[in-house]
Amino acid sequence: MFDSLKDKLGSFRKDVEETTEEKAEAEAEAEAEAAAEAEAEPETEANASDAADAEAAESAASDDAADSTASSGGGFAAKAKSFAKGEIVIEEQDLEDPLWELEMALLESDVEMNVAQEILDNIREDLVGATRSFSSETADVVEQALADSLLKVISVGQFDFDQRIAEADKPVTIIFTGVNGVGKTTTIAKLSKYLKDRGYSTVMANGDTYRAGANEQIQEHADNLDTKLISHEQGGDPAAVIYDAVEYADSHDVDVVLGDTAGRLHTNEGLMDQLEKIGRVVGPDMTLFVDEAVAGQDAVQRAKQFNEAAEIDGAVLTKADADSQGGAAISIAHVTGKPILFLGVGQGYDDVEKFEPEELVGRLLGDEE
């Protein structure tokens, strides 16, 4: 997950670094020339590279006020000041190409287009006008901006799942929602194991009364994990099934109720209403939205609409082992404002990982090129 994004982030850093490095050199050169020979002025102007052009003219201007034909504009004072301090200013045009590259990299990683735009805007805002001294590394400045802006979108209201389970009144009811085939049932089985490993008893409730084979599927998981399963006939009322499971948990001192729901497309109004009803009837302590890490631009649409139908507390991303680009994680967290809690990374019951945004950003920006 995120492998290609990581490469691209590295090259973005390098690109900006190089651009500013060139700029710094050109400036230093221009300064030297200007200082050495006042007559050589026009030549300096003509020869210096684009980025250095304005600065060269400015340095000339400070030598000879009569000659100040440069298009210095409003930023002149700031530029002159930082120039005097031996600093350079990162300008918008320095970033244009690297930012375009970065945008493509984000899109290639399945980050939704509007979310990608926002990340870019954040970075642009952070970097444009940022000064760096000749001695300090541009890379640091850029890295900070990247880390900030990524964290800002990924890390939204992260909470400690374990702690929340520990502190909640038992039984804790967790409902899983999502479109068809993303892996809700498998995720429930994995989390059942996860919770068991931490000393909690669980009961599964099969709220998928629609799909053929749904009962058999979850029953087998329940058997394998030695967990109680509450299910009704196919075609039954999903809210009733989950309600029964909560009753069961109450009377049998079970800690956690894991409620499955039928996969549904967010465009199916009837089913989305049903989801709302489950939320109303059962009053879950936590609703987790399950989506697959291989999802593309549409991840945002569905996350948004599921969140609207039955407000979610967090998300689980499955199939993260499928060499996915992982951008869905960024997009979903960003549009719902709810954290990604777990990643599904395989077909075994233990193949579930906690999602740590800081760790992820750290890994993305880690030095490895």
Add this chain to the structure above:
Amino acid sequence: MVLDDLGSSLRDSLGKLSGQTRVTEEDVEEIVKEIQRSLLQSDVEVSLVMDLSDSIKERALEEEPPGGTSARDHVLSIVYEEMVDLVGDSTDIPLEEQTILLAGLQGSGKTTTAAKMAWWFSKKGLRPAVVQTDTFRPGAYDQAKEMAERAEVDFYGDPDADDPVQIARDGLEATSDADVHIVDTAGRHALEDDLIAEIEEIERAVDPDRNLLVLDAAIGQGAKEQARQFDDSIGIEGVVVTKLDGTAKGGGALTAVNETDSSIAFLGTGETVQDVERFEPSGFISRLLGMGDLKQLTERVERAMEETGTEDDDWDPEDMLKGEFTLNDMRKQMQAMNNMGPLDQVMDMIPGMGGGLMDELPDDAMDVTQDRMRSFEVIMDSMTDAELENPRAIGASQVERIARGSGQDEERVRELLEQHKMMSQTLKQFQGMGQGNMERMMKKMQNQGGGGGGGGMGGMGPFGD
């Protein structure tokens, strides 16, 4: 639908070109940017998008528009050609004996697709059988079995066996009476080496005539890698795009098609076994560029009419064209419309109604129309048979009673009566046309300016052809 946003944004930018005879570099730049944006938002792979837009740009700037062609038509035709080039033909599926192997990621919809395809073949007069080899996912056998029952096709699976290759072999033998064998496999992804090896073995055992890759319409950039891996190991002859009834654009399918040098075979558009369509490139591109898709529409209409008709033998759509148009007829029509699928999808296939006109309607126009149709149904449920047969005789006191009975306001009831009047008038105009074909009807509707947007159903009368 696949890439439906591209259609509208393209029309927007191309609209700016109308009247011009030459395209400037800036024009092309802008159009290409629009195309890139839409394609990327549709999950088409980034480098593929760049290739496509580069060649459109190059050709638009370099090729001289043929004499007499406007700049707009010139660019449009280039876009059309490039898109057709990319999408290719629909995968050739001959109606003969064959074995088809389905492959794809977990949860992409292989089992549902297997049943849908089987249903499709059975409607074409062949005898299909589904062979389920997924021994890994709990419940896979039961799901496949039930889906096959719903599709009313032969089925083979063995819930107690654990060797998919053996099941595949046994399955082909057990269902040797069938003409078409569809072999379903367990979901797997490109990085699961042992599972990839397994599907290679299944492939060798069943020796399929074609391998189809089943892809979720929502898949992102990963489609490329997945498609390549499956193509490398078993060879992919076609792609099935599933879950197109969501909001996903299915651009991943284009990526996969490009990567495997294959084409799109089927589209999955819903949860029941009937929700399957053959992919029609010409219709797809035409629809994309706002030209409507008559063929799909006709097929849908026929199917919907058939379904509606079988529920009630007394009702013959042709009667509408002869005698009095009653509320009962109107209700049938509404049911038929429902059977055709979401209204906006249907509208989009109608020349002159899809594309440009649809863009002008507010986004929720279709929802509103659908809501209206639903409340009309409720109202009609509260009417007596006599009222349904002779709506003109409904007076104010009856309106009040019907409104109270149906829980709708009187305004709505009057709206329904108004709508009925309008439809029956429209229908009268068509009655003169006799057994005119769909296309002629469509032309007429187009000339009438699309039959009046929001009301929508006004122009829908002639579907009973």
